[in-house]
Amino acid sequence: MDLLPELTARRAYRSISAEELAGEEVTALLAAARLAPSCFNNQPWRLVAARGEILAKLREALPEGNKWATRAPLLVVFATKASLDCRLDEGRDYAYFDTGLAAMALLLEATRRGLRAHPIAGYSPAKVRKAVELPPDFVPLALVVVGKPGDDELLAPWQKERERGPRERKPLGEVAYDGLWERPWPFPAPEEGA
Numbered sequence: 001m002d003l004l005p006e007l008t009a010r011r012a013y014r015s016i017s018a019e020e021l022a023g024e025e026v027t028a029l030l031a032a033a034r035l036a037p038s039c040f041n042n043q044p045w046r047l048v049a050a051r052g053e054i055l056a057k058l059r060e061a062l063p064e065g066n067k068w069a070t071r072a073p074l075l076v077v078f079a080t081k082a083s084l085d086c087r088l089d090e091g092r093d094y095a096y097f098d099t100g101l102a103a104m105a106l107l108l109e110a111t112r113r114g115l116r117a118h119p120i121a122g123y124s125p126a127k128v129r130k131a132v133e134l135p136p137d138f139v140p141l142a143l144v145v146v147g148k149p150g151d152d153e154l155l156a157p158w159q160k161e162r163e164r165g166p167r168e169r170k171p172l173g174e175v176a177y178d179g180l181w182e183r184p185w186p187f188p189a190p191e192e193g194a
């Protein structure tokens with residue numbers, strides 16, 4: 001059973017090279033995010049692509065656990081605010097959902113181009129806000145760390161292990177249901193085997 005190759009090839013790799021990315025390549029990644037679907041086509045995502053001087057400032061927002069990300073030549077801040085998108089009953093605030101779709105589009109385009117693109121939530125939001133001059137009403141929802149594949153010098157031993165080990169996922173039947181809540185989907189995902 002084949003899936004979209006970029007879906008299976010994408011992983012949260014931490015071995016990233018410091019080599020600069022071409023401006024055109026960065027534009028293509030941002031353009032991929034722009035094509036994401038959104039409620040009423042509201043396009044609530046705002047992306048700050050940080051390179052050069054701003055990137056140096058943004059790196060200071062990363063804690064020890066995400067030190068591996070300090071070498072990347074590009075960090076993209078995904079920001080949004082709830083009022084930019086549909087706010088429907090039963091807690092359906094679509095700004096976060098739609099910004100996630102935009103992030104996934106960027107991840108897949110990066111993967112197609114042989115790049116590594118790894119979303120993170122581990123950073124100081126206050127420092128991110130300051131570094132990119134994000135207005136107070138926007139949420140700095142995620143950073144995406146982007147670069148070419150590199151060596152694993154900056155990685156902790158467990159991080160090296162994780163990178164080479166198998167993909168960890170719950171069984172399909174635990175998260176996908178067959179028509180009724182918690183009635184497990186009866187067939188396994190390809191990598192779960194028969």
Ligand SMILES: Cc1cc2nc3c(=O)[nH]c(=O)nc-3n(C[C@H](O)[C@H](O)[C@H](O)COP(=O)(O)O)c2cc1C
Nearest residue numbers: 010011012013065066119120121122123142167168
């Ligand atoms: C919202 C979000 C926050 C994450 N935060 C971090 C992080 O701070 N540091 C990190 O190394 N990985 C982070 N990750 C990566 C996840 O750990 C990774 O996607 C997950 O373990 C599944 O592995 P895979 O993406 O290789 O399939 C984050 C991923 C997402 C979507």
